[in-house]
Amino acid sequence: MKGKNMTEHEFKIRGALIDFQVGECHDDIIFNPEEYIRDSADALIQEVLFTCKDAYGIAYYDSDIIERNKAVKSDLLLQAVAAGKKYNVNISAYFNILLDDKIADRFPEYRMVNQKGEKVIAYDYYSILCPNSPYAEIIQKIILDVVTRYDINGIFMDITYFQNETCYCRFCREKFMEKFGYPLENDFKEGSTEKRDFFSFRRESRYRLIRDIREAVKKVSNIKVAWNGSGSYYLGEPEIDDQSDYLTSEFHAPDYLDGIIRTKWMQSRKNKLVLTTPYELGSWGDWTVYPEATMEAIFSTIISHGGGISINHMPYPSGEFASSTNKSVLEYIKRNYEKIRTIEPVLTNVTSAADIAVIYSIGTRRLFEWKSGQLLKSYYDSLKGVTKMLLEAGVHFDLLGEDVFREKMNQYKMVILADTACLEQETVKAIDTFTEKGGSLFASGFSSLYDEYGKRKTDFDLSEIFGVHYEGESDFSVDYLYDFTEGLGNMIPGNPILVKSSGSKSLKVSKTKQAVMLASLVEPLVESTIDCHVYHQHAHPARRSGYPSIVMNRKGEGTCIYMSVGIFSSYINTGSPWLSILFRNCLATLHQQPVVKIENSQSVHVTLMKQNEKHILHLVNISDGKSDVSKSFMTEMIPVHDIEVKVNLPVKKIAALPEHTPVLFKKEENGVTFTVPVLRIYQAFVIESKEAENGKAYI
Secondary structure, three states, X not given: OEOOOHHHOOOOOEEEEEOOOOOOOOOOOOOOHHHHHHHHHHOOOOEEEEEEEOOOOOEOOOOOOOOEOOOOOOOHHHHHHHHHHHHOOEEEEEEEOOEOHHHHHHOHHHEOEEOOOOEOEEOOOEEEEOOOOOHHHHHHHHHXXXXXXXXXXXXXXXXXXXXXXXXXOHHHHHHHHHHHOOOOOOOOOOOOHHHHHHHHHHHHHHHHHHHHHHHHXXXXXXXXXXXXXXXXXXXXXXXXXXXXXXXXXXXXOOOHXXXXXXXXXXXXXXXXXXXXXXXXXXOOOOOOEOOHHHHHHHHHHHHOOOOEEEEEOOOOOOOOOOOOOOHHHHHHHHHHHHHHHHHHXXXXXXXXXXXXXXXXXXXXXXXXXXXOHHHHHHHHHHHHHHHHHHHHHOEOOEEEOHHHHHHHHHHOOEEEEOOOOEOOHHHHHHHHHHHHOOOEEEEEOOOOOEOOOOOEOOOOOOHHHHOEEEEEEOOOOOEEEEOOOOOOOOOOOOOOEEEOOOOOOOEEEEEOOOOEEEEEEEEEOOOOOOOOOOOOOOOOEEEEEEXXXXXXXXXXXXXXXXXXXXXXXXXXXXXXXXXXXXXXXXHHXXXXXXXXXXXXXXXXXXXXXXXXXXXXXXXXXXXOOOOOOOOOOOOOOOOEEEEEEEEOOOOOEEEEOOOOEEOOOEEOOOOXXXXXXXXXXXXXXXXXXXXXXOOOOOO
16 A cells, blocks of 8 residues: 555644646746745744645646646646655645536536536536536546555545535436436425435535545555535535545634534544634635734634634735735745744643533534525524534533534533434433433523424424423514513513524423423514504513523423523624623523633633543633624724633633733632633643643642
8 A cells, every 4th residue: 555654644733825826828827846845934934735736627747647837837736745745744736626617618517507507617617527427537536646655644635615606417316216206397395305405415416525535545554535515514424424534614704603613523523623714804715814813812712722723824916016925924824834933832731621512503503504505594593603602601511413513522510402302212212311311401592392204293302301392483573571480580671582593493491390481472562564563673571471581490400491582593693792791691501610610701712632541721812703794804903801711620820821821710619720821823722630740830
């Protein structure tokens, strides 16, 4: 077998990507691979994804089976590999898989086709080919040609997925008929069995494409094989993506919330994960660098979850400003990678120490994918809402698939179901066991109310744990929460609190005898229409519905709070602070002593990782995350002062990195508290629970 063993290709944190999708509309491309790799090494980059085949279907190396870019005068990959050995930089080969204008021109029938029978243009410019066409064999040969002729460290595949509303080409139609026994129609009705089959067919098609390439590569060389989106919660295809040698997805500034969700999702599935990120203000190809504070915030978020980074630093390929490297971007990278290098020993071989878990159900995602686009958006909104609320609450948490929860549930003290409509029966049993043994559960909306075929059940699968029975949907598109019990209503105004824009109606539920009502559901006067309305928007709260909105129930040794409204999706769409405070009050009721807690800042995000017998605490200040119509790029984050940190662990000493400066702390009944005087963007601490070998302890 050609190539090094996987053990020799150690995981690198400090990576980069040259996203060389530049086409041939140049007289010449001014690019020197040796200079590029040399400058990358100087910027402390350990591994480079080097573009071999781009979105145009042209190569940057010499081959008998694919055309080299006419504006390139030599084999760039060969020079990059040689430079990598010279400057100790790993070189992995990047392939744009399904975008290929050259093959599309030769074989137009291989292109993806939309519902109207039109050949698809992807990402504004490119022809995208169908993985069910003979093109799948062509791209496999192109990749194997590079693997067998160049001493590379890995293969990275981009664009392995279908475009929306595709594909209806003749190859898909033939294979669909062969599998399901009926024709692939252009207008399968949303919510139909046929629509469900269509999405299943697309998943299997992508699985087959990636599996065949991966297996072919592994037969000739035991190098790393990975693909973009293997860590995407939007794709949610663990059947194939978990086979990636490391998980990867994209982190686009300034959408830190989405980036954090992706990072947490990957971290829970595999301890080797990489986030690729453009340096540009407006994503790939914007050519304008974002503020350095943005880069530090993104990098800090990734490493605080044990992840690696692949930062784009694409140079101008031609014209008056042409160069082999983007000097300004490399200066940013070097300063940030230098900070990472100083603490790198505590960033690898770590696992999450979270005691709170949010379950992200692939079954629910797939159910809503074919059943209702509105409900799918609502589920994504719920995921974003619960993530944002937990970040603002200053606690560390994991985002898990059902399979991972069942495997690791004993490490958690609290589990959250955010409008998780469809649960596997093994998960229902696991949650029952979890609560019986003392675990806490928070659930909202129609969690556990549907089966995988979209059929609504007569009652929740978890009804006995929730302490409620399903009675139907609200008659209104908005509702209000009121009559909060003492504690739950802390810091909330004394009037009914609006819940709107959740993507689904509130539910009517009746509580069981032993359950306790914590708040009531209040109805508006009327459903506002053009013929019947009050004031400018929805009608005011008018009457108690007779149904509870929040219920607390004991199950075995555990406690559950169930909320009949889509609180998380409503929060992400409205930004109502009262919903966030309400959830934090529920959190405090269910889990009074989380393993780590930030007391006085909603912009400081905390993670707690475990490495052997010590813990690594990370604080990241992201003060430019906003929900408005424009992007926000701050040149400097707003510093946060006097941050109080509570750690509910036995602690012997705490040291601030990178200098290992001793940190004063105060011992409490179940842990310690300490204060961080000021946080600009990022700070890490080592927490040890026993004396150092030399016996020296910090105060």
